[in-house]
Amino acid sequence: MKKLVIATRRSQLALWQSEYIKAELLKHYPNMQIELQEFTTKGDKILDVPLAKIGGKGLFTKELEVAMLEGTAHLAVHSLKDVPTQFEDGLTLAAVSKRFNPQDALLSNKYSSLEDLPKGAVVGTTSLRRRMAIKMLRPDIELKDLRGNINTRIAKLNAGEYDAIILAATGIEKLNLQNEVKYFAPISTDIMIPSMGQATLGIETTTDPKIIEIVKVLNDKNAEIESKIERGFVDTLQGGCQVPIGVKATILDEKNVKISAIVGLPDGSEYIKDEKIVDINSFENAGKEFANEFIQKGAKELLARAETMAFK
Secondary structure, three states, rough: OOOOEEEEEOOHHHHHHHHHHHHHHHOOOOOEEEEEEEEEOHHHHHHOOOOHHHOOOOOHHHHHHHHHHHHHOOOOEEEHHOOOHHHOOOEEEEEEOOOOOOHHHHHHHHOOOOOOOOOOOOEEEOOHHHHHHHHEEEEEEEEEOOOHHHHHHHHHOOOOOOOOEEEEHHHHEEEEEEEOOOOOHHHHHOOOOOEEEOEEEEEEEEHHHHHHHHHHHHHHHHHHHHHHHHHHHHHHHOOOOOOOOEEEEOOOOOOEEEEEEEEEEEOOOOOEEEEEEHHHHHHHHHHHHHHHHOOOOOOOOHHHHHHHHHEE
């Protein structure tokens, strides 16, 4: 194959990620022509409504998937946390990249950490998972919705609309935006368990064996193990961004993987949180099995209530 087309969103971060994957592919296929085809997705256009109310994170992938199914693009590069656990017929997750920093981070021009925020401080985030984690730690904090690309969100912080905002650390680090604010403070994943696949890039393709064969050189085995566990957990609970779910698999050594997870209500008033260590050889079903343990503890009922709260 002489030419490869990557479908990508137009945001600065999406373009960085697509260019990164293009460069990685060129290391293996130096003579291949690789182009980026840019799209503005529905998720990029609707900025005044939380994702949970308009259909979830799949809104950032739909246009790219249509391009692949129509044959005008061969693959799409996504932040894996934005990729639904089920794919349309004809599409597949062909590879996952080496994981970057999976932490969330606090950005502020006044305060150096969540603990340092004064009572009643205004914190910007629309993520139900982050809202839950913040309310569990600091129920006195006022939460305010925050949408837009990374630069827009930082601009709102710098304009004084928020005392602090919470973003994925990896996006700030990739775009080298740490110095745009006074304080950039990554938050421990023990305090704020990340989204499934956070800081991993997912390479979606059609089910064409030729395309899958080309992109499989990008696959990182450790990231594959961790993301499969995390995605299995969320898929079994049937939860997307409409409900607060955090799950992080961490390879400890060649034999063991630690899984940490939390589900609960957006206001942090009720939650189920647990962790366990599993044999790395059983990673294929580990996420599903862990989710079933949560279901036995009432996770389905809790998430049903969480969804009702999210749509108010």
